[in-house]
Amino acid sequence: MAAQSREERRAKVIEVLNTAREMELHAIYQYMNQHYGLDDMDYGELAKNIKLVAIDEMRHAEMFAERIKELGGEPVAASSQKVQRGQEVGTIFTHDSKLEDDTIDTYNQFLQVCRDNGDSITAKLFEQIIDEEQEHLNYFDDVGDHIKELGSTYLARIAGTPASTGGYTRGFTAEGGGE
Numbered sequence: 001m002a003a004q005s006r007e008e009r010r011a012k013v014i015e016v017l018n019t020a021r022e023m024e025l026h027a028i029y030q031y032m033n034q035h036y037g038l039d040d041m042d043y044g045e046l047a048k049n050i051k052l053v054a055i056d057e058m059r060h061a062e063m064f065a066e067r068i069k070e071l072g073g074e075p076v077a078a079s080s081q082k083v084q085r086g087q088e089v090g091t092i093f094t095h096d097s098k099l100e101d102d103t104i105d106t107y108n109q110f111l112q113v114c115r116d117n118g119d120s121i122t123a124k125l126f127e128q129i130i131d132e133e134q135e136h137l138n139y140f141d142d143v144g145d146h147i148k149e150l151g152s153t154y155l156a157r158i159a160g161t162p163a164s165t166g167g168y169t170r171g172f173t174a175e176g177g178g179e
């Protein structure tokens with residue numbers, strides 16, 4: 001088998017970067033929708049943290065786009081799937097844990113694709129973003145567990161807490177992971 005050309009290897013990396021970007025765009029729309037929903041239900045603290053996570057995902061989508069451009073590709077603008085609307089508070093966090101878990105799994109496969117095609121820079125980018133998805137997963141798991149174990153007692157503590165993230169925010173992981 002003839003060795004693949006540099007262009008072919010680059011095209012494979014651009015392809016996984018674009019799939020990852022579609023997944024980030026979906027996460028942004030999904031988390032924004034949950035942010036409004038939780039705000040409506042008056043669970044301010046949860047609304048605020050999901051908004052911050054959505055901002056992280058936007059940063060990821062941009063990082064992927066920048067790398068795609070560096071490699072000479074064209075970033076996609078469509079998201080990977082439809083937003084689930086009107087979720088109950090109990091469903092949101094198990095749903096999001098699964099989304100993050102699937103993302104980590106997929107990005108680990110993509111990281112390997114980058115290595116197999118000799119692109120250590122993009123591999124490092126995936127590594128860095130996987131670390132942040134892990135922080136999201138830990139947070140969603142924690143909240144999901146609290147809701148499962150404490151139910152209304154936990155939610156009563158959250159009800160009426162402020163939803164504001166202030167005028168300027170760098171997102172969830174940069175703000176200390178919901179602390």
Ligand SMILES: [Fe+2]
Pocket residue numbers: 024027056057060129133
């Ligand atoms: Fe992300």
Ligand SMILES: [Fe+2]
Pocket residue numbers: 027053057100132133136
């Ligand atoms: Fe995430």
